[in-house]
Amino acid sequence: EAGVTQFPSHSVIEKGQTVTLRCDPISGHDNLYWYRRVMGKEIKFLLHFVKESKQDESGMPNNRFLAERTGGTYSTLKVQPAELEDSGVYFCASSPLHRGWGEQYFGPGTRLTVT
Amino acid sequence: DQQVKQNSPSLSVQEGRISILNCDYTNSMFDYFLWYKKYPAEGPTFLISISSIKDKNEDGRFTVFLNKSAKHLSLHIVPSQPGDSAVYFCAAFDSGSARQLTFGSGTQLTVLP
Numbered sequence: 001e002a003g004v005t006q007f008p009s010h011s012v013i014e015k016g017q018t019v020t021l022r023c024d025p026i027s028g029h030d031n032l033y034w035y036r037r038v039m040g041k042e043i044k045f046l047l048h049f050v051k052e053s054k055q056d057e058s059g060m061p062n063n064r065f066l067a068e069r070t071g072g073t074y075s076t077l078k079v080q081p082a083e084l085e086d087s088g089v090y091f092c093a094s095s096p097l098h099r100g101w102g103e104q105y106f107g108p109g110t111r112l113t114v115t
Numbered sequence: 116d117q118q119v120k121q122n123s124p125s126l127s128v129q130e131g132r133i134s135i136l137n138c139d140y141t142n143s144m145f146d147y148f149l150w151y152k153k154y155p156a157e158g159p160t161f162l163i164s165i166s167s168i169k170d171k172n173e174d175g176r177f178t179v180f181l182n183k184s185a186k187h188l189s190l191h192i193v194p195s196q197p198g199d200s201a202v203y204f205c206a207a208f209d210s211g212s213a214r215q216l217t218f219g220s221g222t223q224l225t226v227l228p
Contacts, residue, residue, distance in 0.1 A: 042117065045215035045216065045217070056214065101164060102147045103149065103161050104161075106158030
């Protein structure tokens, strides 16, 4: 069974440009999460999808970030326009719908560098 | 305000000895605690978890201890092996409300041969 995949693995963009990150969860996993780790600090929650619906987007930093999950399958996270402080590693995770105790499966992450 | 804290950014241990990684939390609503292991350029991988109704959970060389009154948990690795060298994240989960994991900042474990 394929794990969570993310594309690209690394992106370098200039301030003011737009970047779109993609996540493909494990097949059949209805829960999809986005997290971010900045400068070696803690991994912080951004948002949570259940199928195609946004369940919780309380961690999204501002309206420059837009996440979508078309048809309840893959998800994209767009940053527009990118700022220097958006640099970090963006992780996607997925889990089955009724996994009640928190285990989530993480992708390898996308390292975003904004210059 | 960090709800999950790992106060040791790094730890070095000799191969074969015990590694003890610590984690503190502030939110009493957390009812599950997980440890994730992360190698460079990879995503975090689930290692072991514990429910708040237990005080110990063991899986092979890995044991997690939970002290609810102190809001403290620890991960013990015995014996430590060079392949255990990685960043270890403590994470907490509130099954009653928010579905996200709340992570600490991680501890880099280095096991010396």
